[in-house]
Amino acid sequence: xTDLDHLQAAIAEANDAEANGEVPVGAVVVHKNxxxxxxxxxxxxxxxxxxxxxxxxxxxxxxHIRNYRLEDCTLYATLEPCAMCAxxxxxxxxxxxxxxxxxxxxxxxxxxxxxMNHPQLNHKVDVTTGLLAEExxxxxxxxxxxxxxxxxxxxxxxxxxxxxxxxxMATKTTKKAIKKWSAxxxxxxxxPEEGLFKKDASTIAKHLASKKVSPKGPASGMRxxxxxxxxxxxxLPESRHAELEKAKTLLSEIIAKHTLKPPTKAAKxxxxxxxxxxxAKPGTTSAKKMASKKSSSK
Numbered sequence: 001x002t003d004l005d006h007l008q009a010a011i012a013e014a015n016d017a018e019a020n021g022e023v024p025v026g027a028v029v030v031h032k033n034x035x036x037x038x039x040x041x042x043x044x045x046x047x048x049x050x051x052x053x054x055x056x057x058x059x060x061x062x063x064h065i066r067n068y069r070l071e072d073c074t075l076y077a078t079l080e081p082c083a084m085c086a087x088x089x090x091x092x093x094x095x096x097x098x099x100x101x102x103x104x105x106x107x108x109x110x111x112x113x114x115x116m117n118h119p120q121l122n123h124k125v126d127v128t129t130g131l132l133a134e135e136x137x138x139x140x141x142x143x144x145x146x147x148x149x150x151x152x153x154x155x156x157x158x159x160x161x162x163x164x165x166x167x168x169m170a171t172k173t174t175k176k177a178i179k180k181w182s183a184x185x186x187x188x189x190x191x192p193e194e195g196l197f198k199k200d201a202s203t204i205a206k207h208l209a210s211k212k213v214s215p216k217g218p219a220s221g222m223r224x225x226x227x228x229x230x231x232x233x234x235x236l237p238e239s240r241h242a243e244l245e246k247a248k249t250l251l252s253e254i255i256a257k258h259t260l261k262p263p264t265k266a267a268k269x270x271x272x273x274x275x276x277x278x279x280a281k282p283g284t285t286s287a288k289k290m291a292s293k294k295s296s297s298k
Contacts, residue, residue: 003098006030006076007132010100013040013053014078014139020045024139027053027077029061029070029094036073037061053077054085058092069093078136080107080129086115089125096126100136152235197228201243205250209258218255225251 006028013026017040029037039057043049054077062068074096075089081099086108089097097116099109108115109127117124196207207213208221229244236244 001033003076003128003131006035006074007078007098007100009035009038010053010076010078011132011136011139013038014136017041017053018139018143024143025053025077025079027057027075029057029073029075031061031065031070031073036064050084052082052085053079054081055088058088058094062092071095074098078132079103079140080109080111081116082106083108083113083115086113090116090121090123093123094125096128098128098131100129100132101140102129102133149235197225197244198240201246201250204244204247205254208247208251209254218251218258222248222251222255 009028010026013028014024015026017026018024022041022044025041027039028035029039037057037060039053039055039060041053042051042056045051054075057075058070061070061073068091070092072095073092075094075098077085077097077099079099079101080103081089081097082103083106097109102111104111106112109129110116116127196204204225208225209218210221213224214221225244225248229241229248
């Protein structure tokens with residue numbers, strides 16, 4: 001049997017782990033071209049944080065040959081071992097390690113840490129990687145994508161099934177003092193009145209632009225709508241998503257009108273100061289006229 005055959009056996013273990021609700025990682029230990037240990041993630045089923053696929057396979061292999069030293073053995077894993085599993089592989093004196101997909105978050109064979117074949121450790125392991133990496137990486141990616149989708153759907157169903165109670169007068173009074181919206185609240189409760197985002201686009205836009213909802217301006221209402229679309233909109237039907245996008249367009253028009261500044265009135269010119277009367281110099285024409293006026297008045 002080849003490395004690909006043994007990796008396929010590890011992938012079969014990973015698929016079985018996924019069927020049981022575990023992260024799909026599998027491993028096998030091979031001695032003299034024979035599988036003597038099989039393992040898959042069992043941390044949830046066994047309530048054991050050490051029950052990674054590699055550890056489970058190493059335990060089974062040790063019991064098979066009745067020795068904790070697994071010399072002349074090869075371990076095949078669908079994912080790059082973490083620091084714990086890399087340490088166990090070194091303690092078991094595994095001769096060769098073959099893993100498929102790298103782990104950019106916790107890999108201890110070079111991706112994040114370099115536990116395997118550290119220069120200060122006395123045991124060295126022949127490491128081969130990259131075989132069936134795309135297949136094993138896709139298996140993990142699809143698993144976590146499905147899990148996120150299920151969690152989001154569960155939250156939405158819990159909120160939609162929650163009965164709407166008529167608030168009492170005391171509750172209404174208390175709500176006035178409470179901030180109406182925060183990014184820290186649940187995905188579908190970005191707005192206090194449940195069901196708003198199920199209405200038509202015009203109603204949503206007008207409601208979010210009102211002073212009651214957005215006392216600081218309709219831009220805060222746009223933040224509520226964007227938050228809802230980014231978090232919950234991905235799990236809604238296309239028709240509802242299109243209605244929410246239409247509401248964004250209408251709200252943008254309202255914001256544009258709101259931000260237009262009214263024309264400013266022309267500033268009033270300050271009143272002109274009356275020129276100071278100066279005494280006419282003697283001998284000038286003005287002085288002669290003033291003298292004639294005085295003499296005639298006498």
